[in-house]
Amino acid sequence: MNTQDTRTFSFELFPPKTPEGMEKLKGTVARLNAVGPEYFSCTYGAGGSTRERTFQTVDWLCAQGIDTAPHLACIGSDEAEIRDIVGHYIDRGIKRIVALRGDMPSGMGSTGRSAFRYANELVAFLRAEYGDRFKLEVAAYPEFHPQAPNAMADLENFKRKVDAGADAAITQYFFNPDAYFEFVELCDEAGIDIPIVAGVMPITNFTQLARFSDACGAEIPRYIRKRLEAYGDDKESIRAFGHEVVLDLCRRLLEGGAPGIHFYTMNQAEATLKLWQELELPSAH
Numbered sequence: 213m214n215t216q217d218t219r220t221f222s223f224e225l226f227p228p229k230t231p232e233g234m235e236k237l238k239g240t241v242a243r244l245n246a247v248g249p250e251y252f253s254c255t256y257g258a259g260g261s262t263r264e265r266t267f268q269t270v271d272w273l274c275a276q277g278i279d280t281a282p283h284l285a286c287i288g289s290d291e292a293e294i295r296d297i298v299g300h301y302i303d304r305g306i307k308r309i310v311a312l313r314g315d316m317p318s319g320m321g322s323t324g325r326s327a328f329r330y331a332n333e334l335v336a337f338l339r340a341e342y343g344d345r346f347k348l349e350v351a352a353y354p355e356f357h358p359q360a361p362n363a364m365a366d367l368e369n370f371k372r373k374v375d376a377g378a379d380a381a382i383t384q385y386f387f388n389p390d391a392y393f394e395f396v397e398l399c400d401e402a403g404i405d406i407p408i409v410a411g412v413m414p415i416t417n418f419t420q421l422a423r424f425s426d427a428c429g430a431e432i433p434r435y436i437r438k439r440l441e442a443y444g445d446d447k448e449s450i451r452a453f454g455h456e457v458v459l460d461l462c463r464r465l466l467e468g469g470a471p472g473i474h475f476y477t478m479n480q481a482e483a484t485l486k487l488w489q490e491l492e493l494p495s496a497h
Contacts, residue, residue, distance in 0.1 A: 220250040220409060220472035221493050222281075225479055227254060227265035234268070236479075241273070243481040247488050248495025251279040253310050253349075253382075253474070267300060274304040281349060282306060285314020286328035291337070294327070298342065308347040310382065311335050311373075332372040339377035350374070352381040352408055354395035355388075358429030367398055374404050381406060382474045385413035385430055387457065389464040407471040412462060414475065414483035415440070415454025417447075455486060462491055 223244050228234045241252065252273055256266050266282060273280040282301060286294065301309065313331040328334045335348055350373045353366060360366035370381070386392060396408055413430075415421055418440040425432050432440075436457055443449040462473060473493075475484045 218471070219466070219494075220407075221488070221496070222250045222253065222409075222472070222474045223484065224253045224255065224411075224474060224476050225269065227257075227262050227269040228479070229265070233479075234272075237269070238272070240477075240479055240481045241276070241278070243485065244477065245276075245278060247485065247493070248497040250472075250496045251281050251308060253281040253283060256283040256285045256312075256314065263297070270301070270306070271304060274306070279308070280304075280306060281308035281310050281347075283310045283312055284334070285312045286331065286334040287314040289327070291327045294334070294337065295341070298338070302345070306346070308349065309338070310349045310351075311338060311378070312351055330369070330372070332369070332376040335373055335376040335378050347379045348377060350378040350381050352383045352395070353429070354383050354386050354391040355429060355431055367402060370399070371402055371404055374406055378406060380471075381408045383408060383411040384428060385411045385476055387433055387436060387461060388431065389461055389468065391431075392465065392470070393468055409472040409474050410465045410470045411474045411476060412458060412465075412487075414458055414477070414480075414487060416451050416478075416480065416483050418443070418450055418454075420478075451483065455483065459487055459490055462487060466491070 225237065225241070228237050244252075254266055254269050254273065256262060270280050270282045284294070284297060289297075298309075311331055311334050313328075313334070328337065331350055335350060338346065338348060350370075352370055353360075356363045356366040357369070360369065374381075383392065383395075392410055399405075399408060413421070413424075421440075422432065422437070424430070439453055440450055443453070465473065475487070477484045
């Protein structure tokens with residue numbers, strides 16, 4: 213079991229759409245970075261749709277001396293474009309990449325001009341081209357990918373990413389800790405021994421959470437959904453109940469040996485910082 217000293221705690225951001233959003237994000241990052249996360253990740257839109265905004269956000273984070281892990285999605289990109297993107301990150305001193313298949317933008321077709329169909333192919337390419345220059349994180353799905361034909365097929369796909377050279381994994385968010393621990397047990401039985409960091413989404417907006425969850429296949433347990441629905445427009449009650457749900461989830465994950473938590477911050481500081489402080493998480497600095 214991992215000790216507290218070797219666990220990693222990190223934050224995810226998405227690239228803002230406007231200059232005003234970028235200024236707001238800078239303030240959010242200052243607050244989040246003060247507690248000493250291991251790194252910040254930054255998302256990359258479907259088919260590279262946020263490429264320039266991702267670059268802008270990553271470049272700013274690096275300029276602040278913040279360890280940054282940009283997402284790199286391969287669907288919709290050829291090898292030359294991937295090399296160009298990675299070259300940009302090498303110039304910024306990036307040492308960690310979250311390697312993903314990514315989603316195809318609406319109307320682009322099944323693969324477009326992609327040189328890669330799946331994330332394992334991207335991981336293999338990055339290892340072949342750049343050796344051990346980067347720590348490669350990949351995605352894991354404790355409740356299984358919504359497009360997988362079945363649970364075991366999804367596990368086999370995850371193993372292919374690991375075998376291709378992934379160093380660690382970050383899970384899709386979930387609210388049932390048993391789903392995480394059962395997934396980790398299945399991975400152990402399959403000979404998968406990389407750290408599987410738990411992805412956690414603070415609950416602050418039920419409508420938004422329900423929309424995200426329906427799209428990505430993350431289950432909101434019935435008792436949580438019904439409680440949140442009952443609060444209606446009472447934002448304060450939603451946040452208070454959501455905090456207790458996620459705080460209990462985090463405690464159970466850490467007590468059960470999870471090697472870390474990756475917080476999906478939604479570019480907000482308050483909910484994540486409250487969890488960090490009550491969990492008494494350590495600074496990586």
